[in-house]
Amino acid sequence: MTVETKLPYDQDYIRSFSANRNEPDWMQELRIKALELAEGLEMPKPDKTSIKRWNFHDFKHDVSAETIPSLKDLPKEIQVFLDMENLNENLVIQRNQSVAYKSLSSQLEEQGVILTDIQTALEKHSDLVQRYYMKDAVQIDEHKLTALHTALMNGGVFVYVPKNVQIEEPLQAIFWQEDPEAATFNHVIVVAEANSSLTYVENYISKNTDENAVANIVTEVIAHDNANINFGSVDNFSKGTTVYVNRRGVAYRDAKIEWNLGQMNDGNTISDNTTHLIGDNSYAYAKTVSVGRGEQTQNFTAKIVNYGKQSEGLILQHGVMKEAASAIFNGIGKIEHGASKSNAEQESRVLMLSKDSRGDANPILLIDEDDVTAGHAASVGRVDPIQLYYLMSRGISKQEAERLIIHGFLAPVVREIPIEAVRNQLTEVIERKVY
Amino acid sequence: MAGSTLEIKDLHVEIEGQEILKGVNLTIKGGEFHAVMGPNGTGKSTLASAIMGHPKYEVTKGQILLDGEDVLEMEVDERAQAGLFLAMQYPSEISGVTTSDFLRSSVNAHREEGDEISLMKFIKEMDGAMDYLEMDKNMAQRYLNEGFSGGEKKRNEILQLMMIQPAIAILDEIDSGLDIDALKVVSKGINKMRSEEFGCLIITHYQRLLDYITPDHVHIMMQGRVVKSGGPELAQRLEAEGYEWIKEELGIEDETVGQNA
Numbered sequence: 001m002t003v004e005t006k007l008p009y010d011q012d013y014i015r016s017f018s019a020n021r022n023e024p025d026w027m028q029e030l031r032i033k034a035l036e037l038a039e040g041l042e043m044p045k046p047d048k049t050s051i052k053r054w055n056f057h058d059f060k061h062d063v064s065a066e067t068i069p070s071l072k073d074l075p076k077e078i079q080v081f082l083d084m085e086n087l088n089e090n091l092v093i094q095r096n097q098s099v100a101y102k103s104l105s106s107q108l109e110e111q112g113v114i115l116t117d118i119q120t121a122l123e124k125h126s127d128l129v130q131r132y133y134m135k136d137a138v139q140i141d142e143h144k145l146t147a148l149h150t151a152l153m154n155g156g157v158f159v160y161v162p163k164n165v166q167i168e169e170p171l172q173a174i175f176w177q178e179d180p181e182a183a184t185f186n187h188v189i190v191v192a193e194a195n196s197s198l199t200y201v202e203n204y205i206s207k208n209t210d211e212n213a214v215a216n217i218v219t220e221v222i223a224h225d226n227a228n229i230n231f232g233s234v235d236n237f238s239k240g241t242t243v244y245v246n247r248r249g250v251a252y253r254d255a256k257i258e259w260n261l262g263q264m265n266d267g268n269t270i271s272d273n274t275t276h277l278i279g280d281n282s283y284a285y286a287k288t289v290s291v292g293r294g295e296q297t298q299n300f301t302a303k304i305v306n307y308g309k310q311s312e313g314l315i316l317q318h319g320v321m322k323e324a325a326s327a328i329f330n331g332i333g334k335i336e337h338g339a340s341k342s343n344a345e346q347e348s349r350v351l352m353l354s355k356d357s358r359g360d361a362n363p364i365l366l367i368d369e370d371d372v373t374a375g376h377a378a379s380v381g382r383v384d385p386i387q388l389y390y391l392m393s394r395g396i397s398k399q400e401a402e403r404l405i406i407h408g409f410l411a412p413v414v415r416e417i418p419i420e421a422v423r424n425q426l427t428e429v430i431e432r433k434v435y
Numbered sequence: 436m437a438g439s440t441l442e443i444k445d446l447h448v449e450i451e452g453q454e455i456l457k458g459v460n461l462t463i464k465g466g467e468f469h470a471v472m473g474p475n476g477t478g479k480s481t482l483a484s485a486i487m488g489h490p491k492y493e494v495t496k497g498q499i500l501l502d503g504e505d506v507l508e509m510e511v512d513e514r515a516q517a518g519l520f521l522a523m524q525y526p527s528e529i530s531g532v533t534t535s536d537f538l539r540s541s542v543n544a545h546r547e548e549g550d551e552i553s554l555m556k557f558i559k560e561m562d563g564a565m566d567y568l569e570m571d572k573n574m575a576q577r578y579l580n581e582g583f584s585g586g587e588k589k590r591n592e593i594l595q596l597m598m599i600q601p602a603i604a605i606l607d608e609i610d611s612g613l614d615i616d617a618l619k620v621v622s623k624g625i626n627k628m629r630s631e632e633f634g635c636l637i638i639t640h641y642q643r644l645l646d647y648i649t650p651d652h653v654h655i656m657m658q659g660r661v662v663k664s665g666g667p668e669l670a671q672r673l674e675a676e677g678y679e680w681i682k683e684e685l686g687i688e689d690e691t692v693g694q695n696a
Contacts, residue, residue, distance in 0.1 A: 384527070385490045386490070386527055387527045387529055389487075389488070389489055389490055389511055389527075390523065390526060390527035390529070391527075391529070391537070391540075392510070392511035392512040392515065393487050393488075393511055393512075393514075393515055393520075393521055393523070394515055394520075394537075394540075394541035394544065394595060394599065395512055395515035395516045395541055395544030395545050395599070396512060396515075396540050396541060396544045397512050397544070398510070398512065400540065400544075401512075404529070404532050404536075404537070404540065405529060405532070407531060407532070408529055408530050408531025408532040408578070409530070409531055410531070411530070411531030411532075412531070415531075
């Protein structure tokens with residue numbers, strides 16, 4: 001049996017969709033080419049997870065929404081991601097597939113920093129977008145979903161930091177799927193030119209429990225020589241949304257990419273987070289935490305490939321599984337021939353809170369070079385009874401003790417989220433999902 | 436107000452089917468410091484763990500009463516709330532939970548809901564206790580026991596003791612792995628607790644701790660029982676002569692019990 005992938009979207013639809021958005025010709029052509037490719041490509045095959053029955057076809061593709069006059073007009077559920085007292089000047093809010101709000105500090109604008117929605121970026125910075133769009137990080141023809149993504153892309157942001165510009169304050173994007181059936185085919189590009197640095201934080205949020213929707217997200221993060229990118233995210237799609245999210249990084253010489261991903265979706269999810277350490281002395285630290293609940297099935301891959309000499313790739317995956325949720329955590333460290341003196345380390349840990357939940361940690365090291373160091377640690381188990389005993393021996397109730405241990409277990413990502421409001425929000429989502 | 440009374444009556448305890456304690460009797464009252472001494476493997480730590488309710492230890496016979504209440508019927512957290520405290524020989528490391536957050540939760544667990552300690556008061560008390568124990572203030576923001584040295588862990592146990600102010604504390608080998616300076620500081624913390632409202636059971640196999648903390652009563656454990664009790668002079672004789680004379684006196688050849696006690 002093959003997956004139901006017949007989509008009601010043909011070349012004519014794509015052409016008019018692209019034309020309505022005033023896209024450059026290259027984009028329209030790329031979409032058409034991708035649509036053709038999608039016909040013949042297979043679905044991805046995540047390890048140990050069958051996605052045959054997952055919904056990848058039932059969604060509304062073109063859903064616009066109004067802009068909001070000011071941040072005060074946002075609903076409470078979106079305001080919580082913002083520090084309303086001390087507003088972030090560098091912010092894009094996407095509502096369904098339209099921009100609801102956008103701002104960038106004049107100082108950053110003067111320095112040549114770009115933080116804008118993908119549609120505007122295609123209009124104003126077409127060449128720059130084309131330079132990076134499905135080029136160095138993700139390929140169109142990896143499988144059917146990457147091709148469909150390219151054909152149907154309907155949102156996202158473009159972040160560009162010029163040479164030698166160091167940004168202290170975080171750049172923030174909020175993707176608010178307000179319409180319960182709206183598809184999120186977001187494309188996010190983050191480029192840090194040589195010797196620049198930036199922090200970017202994004203949130204995905206939806207409330208569709210009963211309605212079906214699909215998210216097919218591609219994120220390409222490029223750190224040029226000696227650039228520094230700190231990428232944080234909190235994904236919180238509701239039960240009705242099937243999620244494919246591919247976040248990929250490329251780090252050149254002396255560059256550094258840190259990922260802090262809070263993966264809190266309630267629906268079936270495939271998450272692929274791969275970083276290519278191309279340059280000598282490049283570095284990536286991929287940290288992800290997740291909580292699975294209900295009946296959801298998830299497949300997480302954290303992969304770092306070392307090409308550069310003395311490159312260092314670190315992976316940390318912590319997952320909590322409850323009820324009948326199941327998840328596979330693939331940690332892949334790959335060292336290519338020639339990447340001498342490089343290092344690949346990974347740690348995958350899964351805490352199971354119920355007898356029906358399932359979690360597999362799947363650590364893989366693939367090493368084609370002799371002069372390297374590598375290591376992995378993996379564990380799957382329940383809350384340690386001796387830790388519970390210790391906390392309870394101070395009068396703390398069993399429930400509270402478990403709560404402390406679980407929050408502690410997920411802290412490696414939570415504490416790294418650089419925007420306090422988002423950090424608090426992630427803590428609250430964890431609290432809500434675990435209890 | 437007089438302190439609490441902890442009564443241990445004919446206590447038998449098994450671990451993984453093997454009997455370690457074979458009828459321990461002890462009574463600790465508020466205002467009293469008791470030392471339980473004995474060579475390794477005689478059941479001392481089992482006694483401490485059984486009183487607190489360690490999940491691996493099974494009480495097969497006997498009673499533990501705190502002010503007449505049946506401790507064995509209580510969950511671990513209820514035992515703590517009733518006034519018991521155990522400074523552990525091997526405290527757990529808990530990643531992601533700061534020492535300060537843990538301490539505050541512990542203090543509040545001993546207070547009524549709605550009567551939680553204010554953050555200001557908590558910090559003031561914690562800072563004071565940390566100064567007293569000559570602890571690095573950064574430790575409060577480090578994860579609980581994670582990467583702590585042996586000495587730091589022990590100080591952290593005594594910090595908890597000082598903050599929680601239990602009615603009866605059991606200190607399980609609080610002196611092991613401490614250098615002399617750390618031993619003095621830890622002893623200072625324990626001595627500060629001395630009052631009519633506080634009773635303490637100190638488990639050790641070194642007499643040297645008792646150079647700094649003078650016990651009112653000394654008990655010797657062998658073969659899973661208290662085989663001899665006396666005053667502080669008993670500890671002094673042990674230091675001078677070791678345990679052999681007791682074994683001879685009581686006709687004991689192998690003082691240990693079980694294999695891993």
